[in-house]
Amino acid sequence: MMRMNGVAWRALVAPLLATAATAAFAAPQGVALVPPNGARFLENQRFDIRVEGYGQGAYSASLKVNGQDVQFTSGEQGTTTTDGVSAVEKDASGAVTRTWGGFNARGFSFSRPGKYKLEATFKDATGETSTASTIEIVDVDPGTGHGRKGTLAKNVVILVGDGMGVAHRTAARLVRHGVTGGDPDGYLAMDKFPGTGLVTTHSLNSIVTDSAPGMACYATGSHANNGQEGVYPAHMANPFYYPRVEYMAEYLHRVKGTSLGIVTSADIEDATPAANAVHTGNRNSGTGICDQYLDESDWQATGRSGTGLAVLLGGGRNWFKAATGEQYSRRATSTDYAALPADLLAGWDLPASAAGALDADRDLVGDFQKAGFAYVDSSHDLQNTMSGHGPDRLLGLFGWGNMNVALDKISARRGLDADVVNAYHAPDQPMLDEMADAALKVLSKNEKGFVLMIEGAHIDKQSHLMDVDRAIGETIELDRAVAVARKWADKLGDTVVVVLADHECSGFSLMGALANKQSSSNPTNTGGIDALKTAAAADLAPAKVVGTYDAAGFPRYDFTKYDDGYPATYDIDKKLLVGFGASGDRNETWLTKATPVIDSLLPTAVKTELKAASYVSEPYQRDAGKGWVIGGQATQQDQAVHTATDIPVSAYSSGSDVWRRFVGVQRNTDVFFKLMKATLEREDSRRD
Amino acid sequence: MIVLLALVALALAEVQLPAAPRASPVAPSPTTDSGAGAARTSPSRAPRTEPPVPLAFGEIFAPGRDLVLSEKVRSLRGRRVRMEGYAAQMEDAPAGAFWLVPLPVKGDESGGGVGDLPPDSVLVMVRSAGDRPIRPAAPGLISVSGLLEVGHADGAGQSSLLRIVLDHSAARARAKPAQATRDARTPPARRPSRLP
Numbered sequence: 001m002m003r004m005n006g007v008a009w010r011a012l013v014a015p016l017l018a019t020a021a022t023a024a025f026a027a028p029q030g031v032a033l034v035p036p037n038g039a040r041f042l043e044n045q046r047f048d049i050r051v052e053g054y055g056q057g058a059y060s061a062s063l064k065v066n067g068q069d070v071q072f073t074s075g076e077q078g079t080t081t082t083d084g085v086s087a088v089e090k091d092a093s094g095a096v097t098r099t100w101g102g103f104n105a106r107g108f109s110f111s112r113p114g115k116y117k118l119e120a121t122f123k124d125a126t127g128e129t130s131t132a133s134t135i136e137i138v139d140v141d142p143g144t145g146h147g148r149k150g151t152l153a154k155n156v157v158i159l160v161g162d163g164m165g166v167a168h169r170t171a172a173r174l175v176r177h178g179v180t181g182g183d184p185d186g187y188l189a190m191d192k193f194p195g196t197g198l199v200t201t202h203s204l205n206s207i208v209t210d211s212a213p214g215m216a217c218y219a220t221g222s223h224a225n226n227g228q229e230g231v232y233p234a235h236m237a238n239p240f241y242y243p244r245v246e247y248m249a250e251y252l253h254r255v256k257g258t259s260l261g262i263v264t265s266a267d268i269e270d271a272t273p274a275a276n277a278v279h280t281g282n283r284n285s286g287t288g289i290c291d292q293y294l295d296e297s298d299w300q301a302t303g304r305s306g307t308g309l310a311v312l313l314g315g316g317r318n319w320f321k322a323a324t325g326e327q328y329s330r331r332a333t334s335t336d337y338a339a340l341p342a343d344l345l346a347g348w349d350l351p352a353s354a355a356g357a358l359d360a361d362r363d364l365v366g367d368f369q370k371a372g373f374a375y376v377d378s379s380h381d382l383q384n385t386m387s388g389h390g391p392d393r394l395l396g397l398f399g400w401g402n403m404n405v406a407l408d409k410i411s412a413r414r415g416l417d418a419d420v421v422n423a424y425h426a427p428d429q430p431m432l433d434e435m436a437d438a439a440l441k442v443l444s445k446n447e448k449g450f451v452l453m454i455e456g457a458h459i460d461k462q463s464h465l466m467d468v469d470r471a472i473g474e475t476i477e478l479d480r481a482v483a484v485a486r487k488w489a490d491k492l493g494d495t496v497v498v499v500l501a502d503h504e505c506s507g508f509s510l511m512g513a514l515a516n517k518q519s520s521s522n523p524t525n526t527g528g529i530d531a532l533k534t535a536a537a538a539d540l541a542p543a544k545v546v547g548t549y550d551a552a553g554f555p556r557y558d559f560t561k562y563d564d565g566y567p568a569t570y571d572i573d574k575k576l577l578v579g580f581g582a583s584g585d586r587n588e589t590w591l592t593k594a595t596p597v598i599d600s601l602l603p604t605a606v607k608t609e610l611k612a613a614s615y616v617s618e619p620y621q622r623d624a625g626k627g628w629v630i631g632g633q634a635t636q637q638d639q640a641v642h643t644a645t646d647i648p649v650s651a652y653s654s655g656s657d658v659w660r661r662f663v664g665v666q667r668n669t670d671v672f673f674k675l676m677k678a679t680l681e682r683e684d685s686r687r688d
Numbered sequence: 689m690i691v692l693l694a695l696v697a698l699a700l701a702e703v704q705l706p707a708a709p710r711a712s713p714v715a716p717s718p719t720t721d722s723g724a725g726a727a728r729t730s731p732s733r734a735p736r737t738e739p740p741v742p743l744a745f746g747e748i749f750a751p752g753r754d755l756v757l758s759e760k761v762r763s764l765r766g767r768r769v770r771m772e773g774y775a776a777q778m779e780d781a782p783a784g785a786f787w788l789v790p791l792p793v794k795g796d797e798s799g800g801g802v803g804d805l806p807p808d809s810v811l812v813m814v815r816s817a818g819d820r821p822i823r824p825a826a827p828g829l830i831s832v833s834g835l836l837e838v839g840h841a842d843g844a845g846q847s848s849l850l851r852i853v854l855d856h857s858a859a860r861a862r863a864k865p866a867q868a869t870r871d872a873r874t875p876p877a878r879r880p881s882r883l884p
Contacts, residue, residue, distance in 0.1 A: 210797075267799030286800035316799060318807065323840040323847070326757035328749070328807050332840075332847035335800060360840070377753065400755070401803040423791050424806050425755060457798070464796055639779070639796070 026126030028055035030100070033120045034232035034243050036204065037133040039222055040669065042676050043113055043140050045251055046348065047222075048243035049105040050234055051075075052086060057125025059101030064119045073343035075103030085341055087235040100235040104243065107347025113139030138221075138673055143682030152656040152685075153678040154449035154494040156248070157440075157485045158218060159190075161478045162211055162272055163460025163505030166648050167578075171468075171510055172475035174576060175567060178556045189483035190499040195651030195659035200667050201503040204233070207644040211460070212283045214502025214668075215275035219453075220245045221672035227283050229275035239281030240288055240337035240356065241344065248672060249277060249451045252679060253298060253308035254349075257448040260297075261311035261439040265403045265432050265477070266457030268293075268314035272502065276453045277307045287336040288356065290319040290364060295354040299371035299393075305349040310392070310446070311439040312368075315399030315426075317377065320364040328400070331360040368395045378428040386438050394442050396435065399426040405458045406431065406477040407470045407592075410566045432456060433480035440488040449494075449679070454481050463505035464639045468578040469570035469592045471508070480565055486652060493655040496678050498662060498671065501647040506640035507581020507633075513555050514575040514590065515547025528573045532590055540628040545590055546577050582634040582641045587627030653678070740770035740833040745790035748808045748850065755807050761838060761850070769852065770833040775812075776805060781821035782846045785813045788832055802846070811848040815856060 031053035041047055049070075051061045060077045063070045074083040079101075086102035101122070110116065119132045161168065169188065177186030203209035204223035213224035222245045225233045231242035249260035264273040269286035278292045298306025323329035338358040345355060369375055374391035376382045382396055403409075404421050409429050412418040421427050430438075436454050443450035456478030462471035482499055489495035514529065532545070539545075547553065555576045561568035570592045577590060634641045649671070651662035658678040662671075677685075741764055750758045776787040778795040787793075788810045795804040812832055814822060837851040 267803035269800055270798045270803065284797070284800040315803070319800075321754070326762060326838070326849075328755035328757075328849055329840065330800070330802060330847050332842050334842050334845075334847065400807045401799045401805060420791070425749070425808075461796060461798065461804075465794060638777075639794070 026056070028053040028059075028122045028124045028127065028129045030054050030235070031120075031122040031129040031131050032233075033118060033131045033133050034234065035118070035133060035135050035222065035245070036232070037135075039133070039135045040138055040673070041110070041135065041221065041245070042138050042251065042673065044109045044111055044255075045221070046107055046109045046244070046246040048232070048245070048344075048347070049108055049118065050102060050232070050243040051120040051122055051131075052100055052102040052235060053122040053124070053129065054098050054100045054235075055124030055126055060123045061101070061103040062121045063103070063105060066116055067119075070105055072103040073106045073347055074341060075101075083341065085237045085241050087237055089235075102234065102236065104341075104343060106244075106341075106343045107349070110137045113137045140677055140680045141685040142680060143685035150494075150682065151679055152494075152658050152681055152683065153496040153653060153675075155443075155489075155492060155496070156449075156451045156675050156679060157489065157495060157497040158451075158453045158675075159478065159482055159485060159497070159499045160215065160218075160272055160453065160455045161459050161475060161499070161501045162214075162266075162455060162457050163463045163503060163642070164456070164475060164478070164501040164647065165504030165508055165643075165645055167508040167510055168459055168463070168471065168475050168504075169648065171472050171508070171576060171578065172479060174510070174555065175472050175557050175570075176476055176479070176559070179554050188479045189486060190479055190650045193486075193497070193499065193650035193652040193659065195649075195653075195662040197649045197651070197662045198646040198665045199500055199649050199671065200646055200665075201501075201644065202668070208642050209503050209644075210271065210283075210642065211502050212271035212275055215272045215453075217668040218500070218502075218671045218675075219247050219249070219276045221669050221676070223669060225281075227271075228281045229271060229283060230277075230279035231281050233281065236281075238337045239285060240279065240292070241341055242279070242281040244279045244344070244348065247277060247307065248676060249307040249309075250305065251676070252449070252451060254303060254305060256679070257303060257446075258308055259310040259443050259446040259448075259450040260307045261443045261450060261452040262293075262309070262313070263311070263432070263435045263439050263453070263481075264314040264455040264457050265405075265474075266314060266455065267316035267319075267399070267402045268312060268397065269316050269319050270314075270402075270457065272455045272457060273314060273453065276451075277309060285335040285337070286316070286319045287331045287333075287360065289335075290316065291336065291356065291359075291362070292354075294364065294368055294371060295356065296350060297371070300351065300353075302351070305351075306354075308450075310450070311394045311442050311452070312373075313394070313396040313398070313435045313439060315397065315401055315403040317365075317397035318400045320368075320397060322363045323360040329360075331362065331364075333358045333360055336360065365395070365397070379430040379434065380428055382430055382434065382438055386441060390438075390441050392442065392445060394438065396430075396438070398429045398435075399424060402457070402461075403429050405462060405470050405474055406566065407473040407570075410473075410562075410564065413564070414562055431480070432477045433484045436481040436484045437488075440484070444488065444492055452485075454478075454485065456481065459501075460505045460642075463508060463580075464641070466506065466580055466583060466586050466640050467593050468576075472570070472576075473566060476566060489652065489654040495655070496651070496653040496658045496675065498649055498651045498675070500649040500671070504643045504645040504647055506583065507643050507645075509579045509581055510576065511579045512546045512548040512552040512577050514545060514573065514577060515551045529571050529575060529591075533571075537626060537628060540589060540626075542579075542588075542628065542630075546579075547574075580633075580640050582643050583630070584632035584635045584639045584641070586630055586632070586638060588630050589627040656683075738768055740768040743769045743771050743836075745771070745773060745806075745808045748810075757838065757849070761836075764836050765838040767836060768833060768855070769836045770831060771810065771852065772829050772831045773810070774828070775830060776809065777823070781823055782811065783819040783821060784815070784817040785811050785846065786822045787846075788812050788830075788852070809848075811846055811851045813851055813853045815853065 034050050058078045082101040086100040089098040115136050117134050121130045173188050203213040205225045210226045212229040216224045216229045234242045252258040262273045269289045271283040274289045278289045296306050297309035318330040321329040323331040337356045373393040373395040376396045408420040412421045459474040485497050555574045557567040651659040653659040661674045749755045773788040774792045776789045776793040780801045834852040834854040
């Protein structure tokens with residue numbers, strides 16, 4: 001049985017096209033069929049089918065599924081305009097160089113498991129090209145319904161450490177707890193999850209993924225191209241029109257009535273948060289992404305479509321303020337979309353209000369509030385709003401762009417240095433664990449369950465920048481959120497929690513610790529962190545600084561001075577030292593990168609006065625000419641890169657043994673099916 | 689072929705590094721960077737109708753939670769201003785422009801490619817660069833002068849609220865690409881030796 005547009009129908013006879021032999025020297029080019037070969041979907045999971053290509057003259061196409069003709073929902077046969085939203089490419093002078101034709105079948109799903117062969121032809125004036133793909137529908141056994149309760153899991157919590165590999169976790173454990181006599185003195189919250197496995201991280205078009213498909217594969221079960229989320233690649237006029245694949249949250253919301261929560265320390269438009277709810281072929285389309293969070297949330301509570309979004313916490317306030325007058329905003333038509341195709345709206349059962357509009361002047365905060373969301377923009381606001389019963393829906397935008405990293409937020413909270421948070425006009429930002437706690441309090445009100453994604457976003461960013469101390473601080477912050485998630489899982493029951501990453505970043509390598517080495521130029525140097533702070537560049541060579549093997553010893557950080565879960569300082573004697581296997585160029589001082597001097601915020605008259613007094617604005621430390629220059633292995637730019645390394649997964653489940661399913665080596669898309677089955681199957685369901 | 693232009697070499701007459709103080713007991717100032725040496729020696733030859741008004745980042749927004757432009761900024765619409773800041777290093781550099789920011793920033797693709805920029809970032813348009821990306825070569829503070837544009841606009845592939853159209857210099861327009869490219873590739877002489 002095939003379903004389209006929510007209605008069961010048998011094969012409709014499409015105009016049969018004469019299968020013409022492909023012309024010897026001409027045929028349509030770029031012919032592609034999505035979903036691609038090997039794609040997998042859950043029973044009744046929605047997806048779009050698209051056939052496209054380019055060539056000469058009028059275009060036509062056909063589609064068969066297991067030999068039965070299928071009618072397209074858009075794409076006029078025998079025309080060059082076809083669906084009206086396929087790409088028209090132009091050169092610099094504006095002349096058309098290539099006109100794509102596209103034919104879509106929106107909102108497909110299969111209720112019967114098994115393999116299905118999709119066959120398509122694309123024809124133009126010169127000939128015809130055929131293509132095919134085989135997809136698989138994965139079965140779900142709902143069980144008999146007898147037994148102690150409902151499904152194995154009602155709630156799903158996914159914690160993503162962006163860029164977090166095994167070494168990041170080991171570094172965080174070592175810094176947080178220390179090691180004595182060969183044994184860790186304590187373990188991270190994620191270490192204590194019983195189900196440990198490895199996950200591959202490749203995307204649809206590369207062994208090395210980025211964060212968009214890196215998250216989307218967990219949330220949809222399908223691979224995507226780098227830079228794309230919740231869609232398959234296509235050549236269309238707007239990336240929001242690309243052929244879609246249904247998210248976990250969308251499926252469970254319409255099947256079970258669940259809610260969705262998204263929590264991140266990044267700009268909320270960023271790839272990892274967006275790849276749980278938004279369908280776009282361009283991860284940078286911030287205006288449209290943030291609009292779609294609300295427009296396709298089903299805030300109207302129809303239950304027919306949408307994500308059930310109830311919590312959205314992170315940075316990115318600049319996408320939510322109207323770009324009008326002299327108010328700061330980054331909303332723009334260039335990153336927006338208008339008028340989603342009619343067959344897309346129909347195929348996905350979306351209301352007319354979800355069609356979209358080019359509306360840089362939209363007050364998106366106001367619209368969220370009208371939809372019943374409480375709005376907060378600071379840590380104190382969050383605490384006040386969450387006191388008592390708390391809201392049923394929550395929007396928190398704690399930074400204008402990305403939120404600041406843990407090290408800088410903590411410095412401000414300790415009263416040591418608020419320059420960075422103030423420079424970003426976000427002086428009062430919550431920590432990730434505080435955001436997670438608020439999200440879980442709101443989401444737990446839905447008795448039908450929820451899906452929550454929590455991202456520690458800056459592990460990746462700080463690894464790109466090869467800032468060891470901030471990367472470790474971010475991992476510690478994520479682990480504090482893991483502890484909160486486990487506490488709630490135990491309180492609620494019927495909750496599965498997985499901690500993983502989208503990919504590893506930088507080839508993070510724990511190579512040793514600061515050694516007490518004397519330098520040839522300063523034989524009286526007894527080493528240690530103080531000597532490092534005044535060392536000449538020549539004495540910062542790795543051979544003179546990095547204590548390897550026995551010389552590494554046991555770094556021990558002070559967590560008692562402030563008792564806030566973070567070290568008093570990262571610059572200690574026997575400091576953990578990290579190298580990078582996928583590095584960029586850098587000046588390495590082995591010290592915590594100083595917060596930059598915010599000289600430019602001073603009025604000019606003051607700066608003039610300071611300069612007269614020989615005050616020098618210190619540039620950012622890594623560019624000050626200090627440090628040992630280390631050439632990059634992966635790039636000659638000054639940032640490290642993602643790697644294709646497997647990442648670890650840690651799984652926990654309250655009220656079931658679902659966590660066992662994550663033991664072993666698995667594909668990243670497998671994670672989606674394991675989580676989905678846990679929410680749909682019962683104790684007596686057939687196990688794979 | 690995209691030609692990468694050293695920021696300092698490009699803006700000989702348009703961007704000036706702050707003059708080094710008489711006594712510099714601590715680290716060398718940015719102006720001792722040999723790659724920036726030329727920047728100190730070539731004042732603009734273009735005539736100026738008025739001296740630029742100094743504008744600090746802290747003066748851009750009026751006090752309040754919603755960031756709204758201050759009266760001072762509004763009054764400077766269309767006038768020449770001078771600002772000191774850092775040139776943000778962006779993974780996706782704007783075409784023919786760079787972001788002037790109050791603290792050193794290295795931006796990646798997050799947040800639509802601009803998530804790491806503070807709200808008071810100003811897009812500096814460099815007309816002579818056309819649509820070529822500008823990758824800053826000079827660390828440390830720089831001084832920028834030009835006409836201030838106020839209001840939301842899409843320019844250089846970026847959405848911005850404030851823009852400075854860099855003062856044009858006839859002499860700069862005649863700079864030889866080979867010289868600019870050589871300046872971009874030559875690291876400062878004071879850098880320590882690299883590992884093999």
